[in-house]
Amino acid sequence: MNLIVDVGNTNVKLAVFKEDSLLSLAVIEGGGLDEKIKNIFKEFPKIEDSIVSSVGNLRDNDLNFLKKQTKVHLLSANSKIAFTSKYATPKTLGVDRIALAMAAVKMFPRKNTLVIDAGSCVTYDFIDSDGVYLGGAISPGIEMRYKALHNLTSKLPLLKKDSAPDFIGDTTETSIHSGVVNGISLEIDGVIDQYQSRFKDLTVILTGGDTHFLSKRLKNTIFADSKFLLKGLNYLLEHNKH
Numbered sequence: 001m002n003l004i005v006d007v008g009n010t011n012v013k014l015a016v017f018k019e020d021s022l023l024s025l026a027v028i029e030g031g032g033l034d035e036k037i038k039n040i041f042k043e044f045p046k047i048e049d050s051i052v053s054s055v056g057n058l059r060d061n062d063l064n065f066l067k068k069q070t071k072v073h074l075l076s077a078n079s080k081i082a083f084t085s086k087y088a089t090p091k092t093l094g095v096d097r098i099a100l101a102m103a104a105v106k107m108f109p110r111k112n113t114l115v116i117d118a119g120s121c122v123t124y125d126f127i128d129s130d131g132v133y134l135g136g137a138i139s140p141g142i143e144m145r146y147k148a149l150h151n152l153t154s155k156l157p158l159l160k161k162d163s164a165p166d167f168i169g170d171t172t173e174t175s176i177h178s179g180v181v182n183g184i185s186l187e188i189d190g191v192i193d194q195y196q197s198r199f200k201d202l203t204v205i206l207t208g209g210d211t212h213f214l215s216k217r218l219k220n221t222i223f224a225d226s227k228f229l230l231k232g233l234n235y236l237l238e239h240n241k242h
Helices: 033-043 060-068 095-107 142-151 173-198 209-216 230-239
Strands: 001-005 011-016 019-028 049-054 071-072 114-120 121-127 132-140 200-208
Touching: 001 071, 001 121, 001 230, 011 033, 011 230, 033 060, 033 209, 049 060, 049 095, 049 230, 060 071, 071 114, 095 114, 095 121, 095 200, 114 173, 114 230, 121 173, 132 142, 132 173, 142 173, 173 209, 200 209, 200 230
Parallel strands: 001 049, 049 071, 114 200
Antiparallel strands: 001 011, 011 019, 114 121, 121 132
């Protein structure tokens, strides 16, 4: 069994895999990570290996505790991958994007694949049909857009994610919702159109925390899979055991 520890910007996900099957998933916001890890090992004592992917902050105490329980692979630019990367600055490539590319080549071999991860940021990662990672783009996520409008102006309120009843907002609040939600939806559709114009038979994956919210708002055909990153991390752990 494998334990996947995905430390994001807003929360930590703990997933247990047996081969390719996801057995358990916990999402932790704030503290209490050490207790949750202890409970997972009580419930799944056959866990032998784990992988840690961190784009946020993981306390040394939590990492040291994990190392006492299992063999730990810290995902980095030096980890073994099952694809060729043409990224010009590989040391700066986020570990989450490495995992998404790994999931793409494993689940959609010999396909032109665009992976869109809609979370704190929206990342776009492209792997061609030869299994070559070319790169992509990074854009502000939904919550970040709401916060930017509030923090960088003097009077606009901070709103929570919601849909505008119409694309023409008739109040400040509905105008903000329209700008954020329609803006990000049109951006994603526009990026997909760009890739489709250059690459034939494009497979598009939408994943991340805002998968469900955005998937029904896009005009392009996509595969929605909120567990895509976790699957990629599990593939990476298996690939780095050998």
